[in-house]
Amino acid sequence: xxxxxxxxxxxxxxxxxxxxxxxxxxxxxxxxxxxxxxxxxxxxxxxxxxxxxxxxxxxxxxxxxxxxxxxxxxxxxxxxxxxxxxxxxxxxxxxxxxxxxxxxxxxxxxxxxxxxxxxxxxxxxxxxxxxxxxxxxxxxxxxxxxxxxxxxxxxxxxxxxxxxxxxxxxxxxxxxxxxxxxxxxxxxxxxxxxxxxxxxxxxxxxxxxxxxxxxxxxxxxxxxxxxxxxxxxxxxxxxxxxxxxxxxxxxxxxxxxxxxxxxxxxxxxxxxxxxxxxxxxxxxxxxxxxxxxxxxxxxxxxx
Numbered sequence: 001x002x003x004x005x006x007x008x009x010x011x012x013x014x015x016x017x018x019x020x021x022x023x024x025x026x027x028x029x030x031x032x033x034x035x036x037x038x039x040x041x042x043x044x045x046x047x048x049x050x051x052x053x054x055x056x057x058x059x060x061x062x063x064x065x066x067x068x069x070x071x072x073x074x075x076x077x078x079x080x081x082x083x084x085x086x087x088x089x090x091x092x093x094x095x096x097x098x099x100x101x102x103x104x105x106x107x108x109x110x111x112x113x114x115x116x117x118x119x120x121x122x123x124x125x126x127x128x129x130x131x132x133x134x135x136x137x138x139x140x141x142x143x144x145x146x147x148x149x150x151x152x153x154x155x156x157x158x159x160x161x162x163x164x165x166x167x168x169x170x171x172x173x174x175x176x177x178x179x180x181x182x183x184x185x186x187x188x189x190x191x192x193x194x195x196x197x198x199x200x201x202x203x204x205x206x207x208x209x210x211x212x213x214x215x216x217x218x219x220x221x222x223x224x225x226x227x228x229x230x231x232x233x234x235x236x237x238x239x240x241x242x243x244x245x246x247x248x249x250x251x252x253x254x255x256x257x258x259x260x261x262x263x264x265x266x267x268x269x270x271x272x273x274x275x276x277x278x279x280x281x282x283x284x285x286x287x288x289x290x291x292x293x294x295x296x297x298x299x300x301x302x303x
Contacts, residue, residue: 005027005028005029005030006030006068007064007067008021008030008031008032008070009033010031010033010070010072011034011035011069011099012034012071012072013033013034014037014171016172016174017072017164017205020166021033021070021072021206021210022043023206024206024207032046034046034049034060034073035073036048036049036073047060047064049073051098052095052098053098054101058105058106061103061108066108067108067109068108068109069103069110069111070113071110071112071113073091075087075091075092076138078136078138078261079259079261081136081137082136082137082138083260088138088141092138092145093145095145096145096148096149099112100148100149100156104154108154109157109213110155110156111157111212111213112149114145114158114159114160114161115160116160116161116162116197117134117264118133118134118142118143119132119139119264120134120135121135121195121196121263121267122264122265122266123266124197124266124267124268124269125224125228125267125270126222126268126270127270127272128160128222135262146158150219157212157218157219158219158220158221159205159221159222159223160221160222160269161200161222161269162199162200162224162268163175163199163200163234164200164205165199165202166295167292168202173302175231176234176292177296180238180302181299183239183242185300186245188250189235190257191231191232191250191252192251192253193252193253194253194265195230195231195265195267196231196265196266197231198227198228198267198268198269199224199225199227199229199234199288200223200224201283203291204223204282208274208280212278217277221274221277222269223274223280224282225283225284225285225288226271226283226285228268234285237289238289241289242293242299
C-alpha cells in the first residue's frame with residue numbers, strides 16, 4: 001500500500017453513517033469497517049468487533065494499524081437506553097473508553113460521534129461552548145464518551161450531530177425515510193410540533209469526517225444542517241418534496257406522544273466553528289431532500 005494512503009477504521013459500520021463512510025473510500029483513503037455482526041452483503045475489509053471487549057478492540061487496532069478510528073458504534077435507541085441502562089452504559093460509555101484507551105496506546109487518532117442529546121433543549125441551538133445538561137440516560141452515556149475522548153492523550157475529536165437522515169439500501173429507516181415510506185402507503189403519522197432541531201444529511205457528515213481525519217485537528221465540533229425546524233415542519237417539507245399527502249400528518253405534542261425517555265425540546269447545533277475553521281457549508285434541508293430523492297427513486301421501494 002502506498003505511504004500516502006490514509007487508513008480509517010469505522011466502528012458500527014452497519015448503520016446509516018457507517019455505510020456512508022464506507023462509500024468515502026478512494027485512492028488516498030482506505031476504509032476498514034467493523035460491526036458486531038456480519039453484513040448481509042459482502043463488504044470489503046470488514047472485521048467483526050465488539051467494542052465492549054477491550055482486548056478485542058486493542059487486538060484489532062494493532063492488527064490493522066489504522067491512522068484514524070471513526071467511532072460510530074453506539075446504542076442509539078433513546079427509549080431503550082432509558083430502560084436498559086446497564087447495556088447503554090456498557091456500549092456508549094464503556095465501549096468508547098475501550099476505543100479511546102486502544103487509540104492512546106497505539107498512537108491512533110480518534111473521531112467519536114456524539115449527539116445534541118447532551119443538551120437539555122431549553123435554549124437551543126447550541127454552540128460547542130454551551131453547557132451540557134442531558135435529560136435522558138442516552139444523553140448521559142454519550143456525554144461520558146465525550147469526556148473520555150476529549151481527555152485522551154493524543155488526537156481526540158468529538159463531533160456532535162443531530163437528526164441524522166439519508167438513504168442506503170438495507171439500512172434501518174430514520175425519521176425522514178420512515179415518514180416517506182409510511183405516508184406513501186397512505187398511513188397517517190403523528191408528528192410532534194414542539195421538538196426542534198437542525199436535520200443533518202448523512203452524506204455530508206460522512207464527507208466531513210473523512211476530511212477531518214486529513215487535518216491536524218483536535219477538540220469538539222458541531223456538524224449539522226443549516227435550518228432550525230420543528231419535526232412537524234420537517235414532515236411538511238418532506239411531503240411537499242415527495243408529493244405526499246400533508247393531510248396525513250397529525251400534529252401532536254411530545255407529552256401526547258408519551259415517549260419513555262425525555263427529549264430536548266428546542267435543540268439544534270450551531271456550526272459557526274466548522275464554517276470558520278474548515279470552510280464547511282451546512283446543507284439546507286430542502287437541498288438535502290433533493291439529494292435524498294435522487295438516492296431513493298421510488299418511495300414505495302423503501303424497505
